[in-house]
Amino acid sequence: RKEVEQDPGPFNVPEGATVAFNCTYSNSASQSFFWYRQDCRKEPKLLMSVYSSGNEDGRFTAQLNRASQYISLLIRDSKLSDSATYLCVVIPNQGGKLIFGQGTELSVKP
Amino acid sequence: NAGVTQTPKFQVLKTGQSMTLQCAQDMNHNSMYWYRQDPGMGLRLIYYSASEGTTDKGEVPNGYNVSRLNKREFSLRLESAAPSQTSVYFCASGGTPDTQYFGPGTRLTVL
Numbered sequence: 001r002k003e004v005e006q007d008p009g010p011f012n013v014p015e016g017a018t019v020a021f022n023c024t025y026s027n028s029a030s031q032s033f034f035w036y037r038q039d040c041r042k043e044p045k046l047l048m049s050v051y052s053s054g055n056e057d058g059r060f061t062a063q064l065n066r067a068s069q070y071i072s073l074l075i076r077d078s079k080l081s082d083s084a085t086y087l088c089v090v091i092p093n094q095g096g097k098l099i100f101g102q103g104t105e106l107s108v109k110p
Numbered sequence: 111n112a113g114v115t116q117t118p119k120f121q122v123l124k125t126g127q128s129m130t131l132q133c134a135q136d137m138n139h140n141s142m143y144w145y146r147q148d149p150g151m152g153l154r155l156i157y158y159s160a161s162e163g164t165t166d167k168g169e170v171p172n173g174y175n176v177s178r179l180n181k182r183e184f185s186l187r188l189e190s191a192a193p194s195q196t197s198v199y200f201c202a203s204g205g206t207p208d209t210q211y212f213g214p215g216t217r218l219t220v221l
Contacts, residue, residue: 004152043214043215046210087152097155097158098153100145100152100153102151102152
């Protein structure tokens with residue numbers, strides 16, 4: 001089993017739709033969680049951290065479910081500019097290195 | 111302030127050739143990293159350097175060597191390139207995950 005797994009998609013949604021991605025992780029002791037965004041053929045960039053209490057940044061909401069060992073990213077009112085690959089990132093232990101999921105591709109259509 | 115820069119952007123090698131990928135950062139970060147990204151695999155850590163003068167293996171170090179030349183520069187060397195090393199290589203720097211910045215990547219093809 002991979003340490004971090006994502007549904008690779010692609011998710012094809014119309015503008016204005018709400019879309020959600022899940023990511024599961026295998027190490028129950030994992031400490032920190034993040035979502036990165038990667039545009040086509042470009043470098044990954046941090047989108048948001050995922051806190052135990054959940055957090056929201058505009059149209060984006062991230063949640064953590066430690067009992068089921070997954071994190072989620074919800075995007076409301078999708079824009080064309082949201083088209084990208086979303087990478088789930090987990091740090092399995094304190095001071096450890098980032099473990100990336102394989103990414104979920106999102107395509108928002110007019 | 112350029113952030114993280116990588117050279118070259120593209121490279122084609124023949125099997126057995128060697129090359130060095132260069133990475134530099136101007137953010138005064140202690141930590142630097144080399145990743146590779148393959149289709150369907152996400153990013154995998156090759157080597158990292160927690161500070162100047164130290165380097166450690168990551169998840170997929172075989173076939174690679176690194177040098178932390180100074181605080182700014184961290185190079186990745188392929189001594190004898192193989193087709194399995196065809197990939198996109200990203201350098202990153204930072205101290206914590208929410209301050210880890212990636213370079214634009216090097217697209218390497220080994221024939």
